[in-house]
Amino acid sequence: MQEKVKSGSRNVAIVGPYLSGKTTLLESLLFVTGAISRKGSCKEGNTVGDSSTEARARNMSVEVSAASTKYEDTNFTFIDCPGNVEFAQETYNALIGVDAAIVVCEPANDRVLTLAPLFKFLDDWEIPHIIFVNKMDRANNHVIEVLNALKTVSSRPLVPHQYPIMQGEALTGFIDLVSEQAYLYHSGAPAQQIPLPEELKAEERAAREDMLEALADFDDHLLEKLLEDIEPPQEEILKDLKLELGADLVVPVFFGVAEQDYGVRPLLEALIQEAPEPETTAQRRQLGQNVNTPIAQVLKTYYTPQGGKISLVRVWRGTLTDGMVLNGVRAGGIYRLTGQQQKLLRKAEAGEIVALSRLDNIYTGDTLSIDKESVKELPKAESLRPVYALAIAPEHRKDEVKLSSAIGKLLEEDPSLAWEQHGDTHEVILWGQGEIHLQVALDRLRRKYNLPMSTHMPQVAYKETIRKPVDSIHGRYKHQSGGHGQFGDVYLDIKPLPRGEGFNFKQTIVGGVVPKQYIPGVETGVREFLSNGPLGFPVVDVAVTLTNGSYHSVDSSEQAFKQAARAAMQTGMPKCKPTLLEPVLQVKVNTPSEFTSKVLQLLSGRRGQILGYEAVGNWQGWDSITAYLPKAEMQDFIVELRSQTLGVGSFSWEYDHLQEVPDKLADRVLAMNGDGNGNSNGNGK
Template identity: 75%
Template sequence: MNQKVLENTRNVAIVGPYSSGKTTLLESLLFLAGATTRKGSIKDGNTVGDSSPEAKERQMSVEVTAASATYQDINFTFLDCPGSIEFAQETYNALVGAGAAIIVCEPVIDRVLTLSPLFKFLDDWEIPHLVFINKMDRSKNGFMDVLHALREVSSRPLIPQQYPIYQGEELVGYIDLVTEQAYHYHAGSPADPVPLPEHLKDEEKAARTEMLETLADFDDHLLEELLEDIDPPQEEILQDLKKELGADQIVPVFLGIAEQDYGVLPLLDALIKEAPAPTVTAERRGLTAADKDNTIVQVLKTYFTPQGGRLSLVRVWQGEVTDGMALNGVRAGGIYRMMGQQQQPIGRAFAGEIIAIGRLEGIQTGDILTSSNQKKVPQLPQAEKLEPVYALAITPENRKDEVKLSAAMGKLIEEDPSLYWEQHGDTKEVILWGQGEIHLQVALDRLRRKYNLPMTTHLPQVPYKETIRQATKSHGRYKHQTGGHGAFGDVYLDIKPLPRGEGFHFHETIVGGVVPKQYIPGVETGVREYLEHGPLGFPVVDVDVTLTDGSYHTVDSSEQAFKQAARIAMTEGMPKCQPILLEPILMIAVSVPSEFTSKALQLVSGRRGQILGYEGREDWKGWDRVTAYLPQAEMHNFIIELRSLTMGVGTFTWQYDHLQEVPEKLTETVLASASNGNGKS
């Protein structure tokens, strides 16, 4: 292992809410580090990040983008992560391999709550992170007010390393709270040192004291110095910042305007001086140097590129990767550093680096790969897979393309594991599941663009069932005469309802051989076939059918004839049993910040939901968890409304629970819709 490479490597994820300026910050970081000769812009569609057609069209990140730069002998890999909650799986998968993260946010107190899930994920995974308050030129709130709001959503103490300098409402510079040096920003060049403004001396002193006192909570020596009114040396402060940040005990806060490069160089310098080396993250994951000869990598993201096919973005946890090396028995077909959609071939990569490997066929996102077939693959943690919350039924525009759909969907899900697809057993529809409306539209765009599979979509049908309320007896006789042998079957059936959830039971009480044993399976088959479409047009459940009597013909009877007789008996008898419509009921658990709990309760109740209760969400300060029963027919846009009521952070999980009778008025609507042939209620 090349120790110098290891110590001089930094993997930094850039995360934050949609429109906070993450991709703009990446452009500034790459430009100031000399990795690019000019900065791209979201508006012009020429940024290193957000370079896919789907991202350009929506002017938003829809997948992780990796970009490399070298600055002051430090090799950086930046991971620009999507901000929309609908693409959170991408972000979480990438963060697993990051050594540090920059949370980019706007100085808007009302939007701070949107950072809550990110802070929670980073704290749970103990990933060191800094905050960069972007767009400070648009701030309508004071810096310390924004800082206070941010502290409400973080379980780690936030400490400012800078203090803003304003002239009127214009941000003109900052004060470095470590050195107490003031700087003025200049467009196109580094900030200039200037004397500390007199009117800010008291505020700067208070902010610096707060920073030092927070650091002293983790350093007894610093605490002693503060108690004795000794001004600690700058080197000691920087060492404390590095140590506490590396241990994920503090969150340093920086500020600036990424679009103008203001505050970006100090952020880059902080990553060099304070962000931990890759060994820190590896040790936290339970890896030690004892097995250094065994290469271990983890797949953070899978791409399918138009030119080179499969490309796996990986974190090298241990050892080194060389071109042609076998990982889990699969030979690496090229090793690359990434610059957006551009790939730079390299001969090898060392522990701590994030690089891309070509043609790792059969390897999935999240997989742990090793170079040794003899050694056990270590159990490294993986990001939890998000449950799908939104669905569309999809059909190829060209019916001939149906045969290509399965392979294309497989690749789509390899690129984005938060997608899921199924062919529904009852409705026979192909249903695509994901994290929201935009998420599925991006997936459909990829199907069309990458695999030439344009799709039509509609709302998935609700898999209604039907059952009966009362019992009846029914007789069915099938008699058919042709030139040769005829067909004869004759049955008497008892039909009665079963308790909800019992399914279908079939019995026979034949005596005296009035229906020979070899024909009885045909009777059951005929009953089962009929129950696929009951008198209301839906599959029938919770019914008991007993064959009680019948007759046969020694020549003309057959199993097929008795099957037809059973269908006739069911067709005659079932409409007399008071058929009723049943709908699937889901058990849902809705998670929202406590201030939105009442809105969540109203949303559930307004969709015919039955509230079961609510309580504080475990390990989530200031969040509640509402449990309820919700009809599946009311689920379709539930996540869209929930997010609109909760600033985009509300979510829910669900599972099928039981069937329940559909209210009479709604039954009429469903049956009318079904009779019109659409059944998409």
């Protein structure tokens, strides 16, 4: 085979579902390439990836970790990404900066559906990716069955690059389907070439034909050779693999056991020979014509106890130097990261992923340049809409002043978090992607910023309205003390408005029975009462008309008329048949079609009103369900949705309208609001 020209670097993300072995694969890659002398393990908490306190406490990735190494004159930067769906934002933000991705999965047919959202993101962004079927020593299904299952969730053709050699349940070697050479694995050493096993020749030929036919779909010259039974040379097969992988047209598949380093060296060879070079990836991003202007993009933001803010960036074009001003901010040092370790660099060339310090007011996804005005903003991963919330408060009141600053830094590190100071319930609410996601955020507040928090479920922002109009409600305020007294006298008409109309105030005073200068006081008194109606909640969709009244030339004042108006509302509102309202969301749920009926039942069981469902246009085998869902039923909806859909179901939401609460539920809410507990359903008053 002729010598292949190799580019100097590759940036590769390691992605896949929770517990598929991504961090173990990273340890193996670093060990095999000599970057570390001893492999760590997730159980012992000493791996290069998962190095944060929160990750080690849970034995799972909770943020991306970068690690650099070198193999056969090629510099690699690997980005180990979380597998738990609650940290998908981390993965998506990192993926937009790599040249290729390794999708790690288990040989378990019943779990392949967990790969579907990841495959969709990779294909939507046209990110080249390779599948590494890990844990082949625990395979319960034949390799062909595994491949067929994987094909059901990939919109791109799968191209088996290897055929595993199994001895019982143990993986002992592999056959390279390009060279048709067989290899035997040895612990701690490269695989040894062996004769092709006779008993596997037929299966190997069938697998190779599958590979060649998949490649021929994109290469007419190769197709002609196959039709004429001409054996294509290895160089042509490798060239096709490189071209079609680089264009995200096919997905090569490898097999191995990362814990034993089996399959890791062939995987590295494929990344060198077939994965696109950084220059190719940059060309596909269409960065413009001025090749001398440096362009970089922030993939991840960290706040470290010692070094402060650090931004992990992909250098797309040009050279970054120490102290360079990017987007008007002078960058600090340039570092190459390997887990928690930092190696200081003088510069970073195009195609590298490095860390820059002290980029204040620069955020994840931002495009960086020395001349921002002349550079087009690069696309960035869409921020996931939060779906789970907790109300939080500092355990110590003295810490309230530093809460907003700490949460601001937390959101810089993790853009899939959000927070709000709720105007109705007066709670600080932290939003995220699930219970574990928020617990990790709270752990960081405690560890990094010494801000221990107490939490509870957010209160529902109930409102109330009226169903019956009343006329000529009299309110009088008369107070006599030394000197001038206070006197105000009003008659009000109160009536309901259509849902969503809010509040309307007007007056029909004739003959100056209430002087004009006192009428604003009447409106103020009405508004103040409506902030806490007879049921204990803010009142909406009400019209109040001032129709009559009287005044005293000396004792009347705007304040007196405000008190008179409150007295009239206090008398009149209970006569208007007040009723409780709850906020209703419009939700859009995405689910695999096989779970659609379960999701419909789930929504209906939570008082949801199904508006309709249809197939997702660009996602075969998935349905989108639209429904109205009371916000009171939303709190743990994402937890149950994921449990019903193998963890892949998702939803987005937006506030839609208020609706009356059913009588039995309203009685429970009012009982809780009145007993002083409030808990999750009061308004805190």
